[in-house]
Amino acid sequence: MPNRLASATSPYLLQHADNPVDWVEWGDAAFEQAAARGVPVLVSVGYAACHWCHVMAHESFEDAATAAFMNEHFVCVKVDREERPDVDAVYMAATQAMTGSGGWPMTVFTTPTGEPFFCGTYFPPRRVQGMPSFAEVLASVAAAWTTRRDEVEASAGIIADALGEQQAPGGPGVGPSAEVVDHARAGLATTFDAARGGFGGAPKFPPSMVLEWLLRHHARTGDAEVLGMAGATLEAMARGGMYDQLAGGFARYSVDVAWVVPHFEKMLYDNALLLRVYLHAWRATGSELARRVATETAQWLLDELRTAEGGFASALDADSEGREGAFYAWTPAQLRAVLGDDDGAWAADVLGVTDEGTFEHGASVLQRRTDPTDTARLDDVRARLRADRERRPRPARDDKVVSGWNGLAVAALAEAGALLDRPDLVDAADVAARFLLRTHLRRAADGTARLVRTSRDGVAGSAPGILEDYAHVAEGLLALGAVTGDPAWSDAAGDLLETVLARFAADDGGLRDTADDETDAVVGRIRVLQDPADGPTPSGQSAAAAALLTFSSLTGSLRHREAAEAALRGPLLLAERFPRAAGAALAVVEALLDGPREVAVVGPPDDPATRALHAVALRSTAPGLVVAVGAPGADDPPLLRDRSLVGGVPAAYVCRGFVCDLPTTDAAGLARQLGR
Incomplete structure (x- = not known):
């Protein structure tokens, strides 16, 4: 009535x-x-x-x-x-x-x-x-x-x-709070290698999740020290031997403390995560080095790991010709043979190739400790060396397609395409996402969306997806939706997250790493079903928390937000003692503490004013920012619902912490609202 x-x-x-x-x-x-x-x-x-x-x-x-x-x-x-x-x-x-x-x-x-x-x-x-x-x-x-x-x-x-x-908090565990973040930040600082970048000693793995957390923490607090730690680490990795100075892309880790000699295997997950971190570092600081590395790494993903079906292969081997690093290492004589005496000697000096060698058998791993003033000469040298290297026997490629790792690639490429003005990267993310939904997704008897873990040559395997697969694919779909404005991506992410809530829920309110109806007896007995620690990729619980929080902001679903916070309790308990193992969870907490901020851009998609507002929103450094764009009258995702043009022109609506500001039609005004 x-x-x-x-x-x-x-x-x-x-x-x-x-x-x-x-x-x-x-x-x-x-x-x-x-x-x-x-x-x-x-x-x-x-x-x-x-x-x-x-x-x-x-x-x-x-x-x-x-x-x-x-x-x-x-x-x-x-x-x-x-x-x-x-x-x-x-x-x-x-x-x-x-x-x-x-x-x-x-x-x-x-x-x-x-x-x-x-x-x-x-x-x-x-x-x-x-x-x-x-x-x-x-x-x-x-x-x-x-x-x-x-x-x-x-x-x-x-x-x-x-x-x-x-309002006194109740219940066991560690919830998201500024105090948890501050404690973890203080602990992390004690392990920072101020001389060489990174954290701790050798071997040094790329601390992708920790770096993302530090960038978000700086964006929220203005803490210059954490930005310095992140920037020094990113620069050291990019200039060292772990980064392929000719074609882009990162090796698995550095065997030494100074980022000189890598383990040469190249993984999809490392490069997807690092692409996104370097992209965010460039967005935050304007660093040309970060922009170059992001651009080259994105191109490397397309050139080296994209499969015929549009997914992304898992890895390139470390070995070729039966020797690790043979494809990547150079002697001074090899440089002279390709470049001539003058350019060869110049390149050896610029790229750190010595007579003694920095690797094995007198060969050196290329580095780029400084940038020469003659950048055109360096670009020419790199192109000639790369062309010659292509004639060497190539490392083998592990061409299985892993759901979660492809989700990471979709998210990174979608954002890179938008921020670097590379529509081809967005297209690649789109194709990969469609492949995942076509090949890796099925419907279970209970109607829930289920992922298989892998495929090869377009044929799905039989192993069920684990929590990180659902979380990373959902995150990739949400990122693609934010860039393209196609609500089908957030809808598909919502289906996956419903499965997470229905089948991965743990008795303590958190999330298991395996579905409750797809775990065989052996796995159920011996496997840790709730591992809160980040490995080379974010922990499943932390990754799920990130996707659940984004989806909650798009839809207004408190159930998803509560699940996100519950999923963080285990990783945040770990963060108190080992912050390096909980960077992904701490990054999600930064988003929670910041709101996260939500931006709904409403306007005709072909209107330059709509595109300008959308671009400003995507360039914001606000931690965990959630963006939706659509035409007037759109109601999917719900963040767009009941939004309209203002004075007949496109407008952006900003909400934060359950509270909405007045809309703006001015791109510069939106940038001010978002703190840029």
């Missing part, structure tokens, strides 16, 4: 006309009714395009039990801030004074004469991150009004204290 908003003219109020809440419009009659009944007034303020306003409406105002409590204990007033900016301004000032922040949805409790005594913004239907549930807020305010009305009217402080007592 419609409430008393059915005759309203405001589109925002009309959106609430069928709520079971007995809403009334702002006006004297509402407060007269509250005085007659002797109850407080609940004033809910929002606007039609406010994403979190709609989330709260769906979660709470459409819930019959919540509505019944509201109707019994309050007079409920719904206000359109665009229709009544005067009312909005008064209560926003009160909200900011009481809470230190403000935004929409705004929830204000007032006396029957309109004086506010408790204010807030979004409240979830269940507790999240120490935030009380909306039901708890309603019960606390109603109880305080009934038992201590004189005190409530005299002071809002009593209510704030009472509410604060209910």
